[in-house]
Structures are given as C-alpha cells and as structure tokens.
Amino acid sequence: MKPLYDKIGGTYDTTRKADPEITRRLREHLQLADKSKVLDVACGTGNYTIAMEKTGLSMSASDLSQEMINKAELKTSNVEWKVADVSNLPYPSGVFDGVTCTLSIHHFENLLTPFKEVYRVLSKGRFVIFTSTPEQMNNYWLNEYFPIALKESAEQMPALSVVNDQLKEAGFDIVGAETFIIQPNLQDFFLYSGKYDPRMYLDEHVRAGISTFANLASEKEISQGCEKLKQDIESGHIENVMRNYSSHLGDYAYVVAEKK
Numbered sequence: 001m002k003p004l005y006d007k008i009g010g011t012y013d014t015t016r017k018a019d020p021e022i023t024r025r026l027r028e029h030l031q032l033a034d035k036s037k038v039l040d041v042a043c044g045t046g047n048y049t050i051a052m053e054k055t056g057l058s059m060s061a062s063d064l065s066q067e068m069i070n071k072a073e074l075k076t077s078n079v080e081w082k083v084a085d086v087s088n089l090p091y092p093s094g095v096f097d098g099v100t101c102t103l104s105i106h107h108f109e110n111l112l113t114p115f116k117e118v119y120r121v122l123s124k125g126r127f128v129i130f131t132s133t134p135e136q137m138n139n140y141w142l143n144e145y146f147p148i149a150l151k152e153s154a155e156q157m158p159a160l161s162v163v164n165d166q167l168k169e170a171g172f173d174i175v176g177a178e179t180f181i182i183q184p185n186l187q188d189f190f191l192y193s194g195k196y197d198p199r200m201y202l203d204e205h206v207r208a209g210i211s212t213f214a215n216l217a218s219e220k221e222i223s224q225g226c227e228k229l230k231q232d233i234e235s236g237h238i239e240n241v242m243r244n245y246s247s248h249l250g251d252y253a254y255v256v257a258e259k260k
C-alpha cells in the first residue's frame with residue numbers, strides 16, 4: 001500500500017479536494033461541539049482533515065504514506081500530522097472525542113486491528129467512516145467500460161455487514177449507516193464522482209488520482225474502456241447505459257459507530 005500512495009501522493013491534490021457536502025455530513029455525524037479533539041485516520045493529503053478543522057474542530061491526523069503527509073504538512077500547521085499505520089496508532093488511549101476515516105478502510109489489511117486502535121484512542125464518542133459497499137459498486141455504470149478493475153475494486157471493499165461486525169467486535173455500538181448519492185457538483189474526484197459527467201474518466205489526470213485506475217486497471221482495459229466510453233458519449237448511448245445502472249442503494253455510505 002505504501003508504494004501505491006507514495007506514487008499517487010505526488011499528483012493526488014490535482015483532482016482530489018474536500019467536498020463541502022461530504023464534510024458537512026461528517027461533521028454532523030460526529031455530533032461534537034467546536035474545539036473537540038478529532039483524529040482523521042488514513043488522512044491522505046489531509047483534504048477532509050483541513051476542511052473539518054475549518055469547521056471549528058481541533059484536528060490530528062495520520063497516514064501510512066510519508067508522501068501524503070508531506071503534502072498535508074505544507075498546507076497547514078493547524079493540524080497535528082503524523083506518519084502512522086492505523087493498526088498501530090501513536091497516540092495515548094482515550095484522548096480523542098471523535099475519529100473519522102474517509103475512503104480508506106478497503107486498503108486496510110484487516111479491519112479488526114485498526115478498529116480496536118480507533119476504539120482505544122477514543123475517550124468516548126463517534127467513529128465516522130465514509131466508504132462504499134460492494135453492492136453499491138456493482139451498480140456503478142463504470143462496470144460497463146472497466147469491468148475487471150471494477151470487479152476487483154468491489155471485491156476489495158468490505159461489505160457493510162462485515163464492517164458492522166468488526167466494529168462491534170472492537171467494542172463499538174453501531175449508530176447506523178446513511179447512504180450518500182453523488183451530486184453533479186461534487187468537488188472530490190474519487191471513483192464514482194463522474195457519475196453524471198462521464199467525460200471526466202477520459203482525463204488521465206482524473207484517473208491518476210483514483211486507485212482503481214492507478215492500481216487495479218491494466219493499460220489495455222483503460223484504453224479499450226475509454227475508447228468505448230468516448231464513442232458512447234458521442235453517440236448518446238451513454239444515457240441508456242446510465243439508466244440501466246440506476247440503483248436505489250446509493251453510491252457511498254457513512255457508517256457511524258460509537259464508544260459509550
């Protein structure tokens with residue numbers, strides 16, 4: 001994992017930014033007063049960490065990749081940044097009022113060890129995860145163009161039931177899950193951010209910031225998929241494809257757990 005994100009880290013912020021609506025809901029799910037101490041694990045270049053700091057929280061953040069943390073440190077010193085594996089967090093027990101983790105749990109080798117670590121560093125409070133489920137991903141129209149990479153990507157993603165089970169085993173109470181549906185004005189160009197703007201995937205800079213393309217898809221699959229997508233955009237056939245993949249499951253999900 002480290003080499004992948006050290007590789008993506010260099011250009012990650014070209015297309016990856018904190019989306020205001022995702023940030024607003026993260027903050028809401030934390031249910032915390034201003035100045036509360038919150039940790040963002042697997043923070044990447046800190047886009048969501050910094051957005052949450054700007055909402056009045058006192059933020060700490062860590063990531064496995066030195067390259068990602070180097071980028072984060074250049075943006076602000078208002079956050080305490082650390083290079084750390086989520087399975088072995090360098091913080092004393094019981095020091096945080098909340099913990100967040102966005103778009104990262106699928107990279108963890110297992111969920112139980114990180115969840116136990118998050119539970120340990122929390123005093124009491126919520127752990128808010130933003131992720132997607134395999135069922136949601138199976139309904140992304142991207143499957144039509146990049147089927148192998150999407151299948152691998154969905155297989156990497158833990159099912160909601162598994163996430164909940166592992167949270168419970170780590171000691172958490174489950175508060176619930178809320179689905180998130182991509183809006184056309186989304187600011188953070190992650191995997192399904194181009195749901196309404198298929199042209200986005202033809203841009204290599206956008207693909208470079210998305211691990212499914214940067215890591216899982218072969219060059220052959222990308223070039224063939226992009227060619228077919230380009231033709232379907234030009235002919236208008238993409239509208240039918242999008243309709244066929246419409247789903248009631250939502251595109252992403254917040255999973256909220258609590259240490260009482």
Ligand SMILES: C[S@@+](CC[C@H](N)C(=O)[O-])C[C@H]1O[C@@H](n2cnc3c(N)ncnc32)[C@H](O)[C@@H]1O
Pocket residue numbers: 001002005016041042043044045046047048062063064065068084085086087101102103104107108109211
């Ligand atoms: C898709 S990025 C998401 C970054 C950030 N949370 C965001 O939403 O922009 C996934 C991040 O998970 C980090 N990561 C993967 N495995 C990790 C681990 N075991 N411990 C800490 N960070 C990890 C990677 O280095 C990478 O920065």
